[in-house]
Amino acid sequence: MSAPSTGALRRAAGRFVWQWPAVAALTVVWVLLWGDVSWANVLGGAALAALVVVAFPLPRIEDRATFRVLPFLGLLRRFVADLVVASFQVAWVAVRPGPLPRGAVVEVQLRNPDDLFLTVTAVLSTLVPGSLVVEARPDTGRLYVHVLDIAHFDGPEAVRADIRGLEERVLRTLAPSEVLERCGLEG
Amino acid sequence: MTEIEPGFWTALADVVAALCLLAGAFLTFAAGVGALRFGSLLARMHSVTKPQVLGLVLLLIGLALRVRSWSAVAMLALVVVFQLATAPVAAHLLSRAGFRTGKVDESELVPNQMDPSDEPDGPHGGA
Numbered sequence: 001m002s003a004p005s006t007g008a009l010r011r012a013a014g015r016f017v018w019q020w021p022a023v024a025a026l027t028v029v030w031v032l033l034w035g036d037v038s039w040a041n042v043l044g045g046a047a048l049a050a051l052v053v054v055a056f057p058l059p060r061i062e063d064r065a066t067f068r069v070l071p072f073l074g075l076l077r078r079f080v081a082d083l084v085v086a087s088f089q090v091a092w093v094a095v096r097p098g099p100l101p102r103g104a105v106v107e108v109q110l111r112n113p114d115d116l117f118l119t120v121t122a123v124l125s126t127l128v129p130g131s132l133v134v135e136a137r138p139d140t141g142r143l144y145v146h147v148l149d150i151a152h153f154d155g156p157e158a159v160r161a162d163i164r165g166l167e168e169r170v171l172r173t174l175a176p177s178e179v180l181e182r183c184g185l186e187g
Numbered sequence: 188m189t190e191i192e193p194g195f196w197t198a199l200a201d202v203v204a205a206l207c208l209l210a211g212a213f214l215t216f217a218a219g220v221g222a223l224r225f226g227s228l229l230a231r232m233h234s235v236t237k238p239q240v241l242g243l244v245l246l247l248i249g250l251a252l253r254v255r256s257w258s259a260v261a262m263l264a265l266v267v268v269f270q271l272a273t274a275p276v277a278a279h280l281l282s283r284a285g286f287r288t289g290k291v292d293e294s295e296l297v298p299n300q301m302d303p304s305d306e307p308d309g310p311h312g313g314a
Contacts, residue, residue, distance in 0.1 A: 100225060103227065103229055126279055134279070
C-alpha cells in the first residue's frame, strides 16, 4: 500500500493510459474542426484533449463493455433504416390533413439496468421507432416511452417488443458475454 | 461496354446532391409544420427530433456532394455527429421537465403507464 498522495498521482497517470481512446477522439474532433491535418493541429489537439481528460475525468467503462464489429454493423444498418422510416412517418403525420393521432406513454422493462446500456438504448430509441423516452429509471431498469401514434403500433405490447429488440442489438454490440448470458441472449 | 464520359461522376454527384437537398428540405419543413400543428408538448418533441435530424443530415450530405472539399466535409460530419448525440438528449430533458411540472395533459395519453411516483428516487436522488 502506498501513501495517499502517490496513490492519487498513480491514478492520474493511470487515467492517461486507459483514457487514450477519449484523447484520440477529441484530437480527431479538433483536427476536423480546423479542417486540415498539420503537425500543429494534431499536437495542439492532443495537448488540449489530454488537458480535458485530466481536468474532467469520467468513470471508466471499458471493463463493463466490449465492442463487437458484426453486431455493430447490424445495429447501424437497422438504425439508419429505422431513422429514415421514422422521419418520413413523423413528417407525413405532420403534413397530412385530418385529425392528429393519439399518443400514449408505455412502460418498458429492459433486461439490463446498467447505466451504459440503458443510456445507449434510450438515446437510440428516441431517434428511431415512433418513440421518445420521457423518463428513465436506472434503479429499476425501466424506460417510460411516449409514442406519437399508438394506433400505428398494435398496442403497448408491440412498442415494448420494439424497444426490447433495440436493446438486444445494443447488448449484442456492447455487453460482455457474462451479461449476455445473464440476459439469456448467448449464442 | 459503353464508355463513361468524363463529366459523368460530377453530374451524378450533382443529381444525388439535388435529391438529398430536396428530401432534406421537405423533412425540415415537415418538422416545422409538426411543431406548429401537434397539440401537445410530447408530440412536438417527436417532430423536432426525427424529421429534423434526418432532414439536416440529408441537407448536409447534399452540401458535401456539391462542395467537394475535404475541410468542409469534415466540418459537416462533425455537425451530424453532434446533432445525433444531442438532439435526443435535449428532447428527453424537455419532455421530462414538462411531465414533472404538469405541462403535459395526461388525459390525452391512452394508455398512460407513467410511474405516478415522479419523485427522483434511487441512488442518485437524495443528498
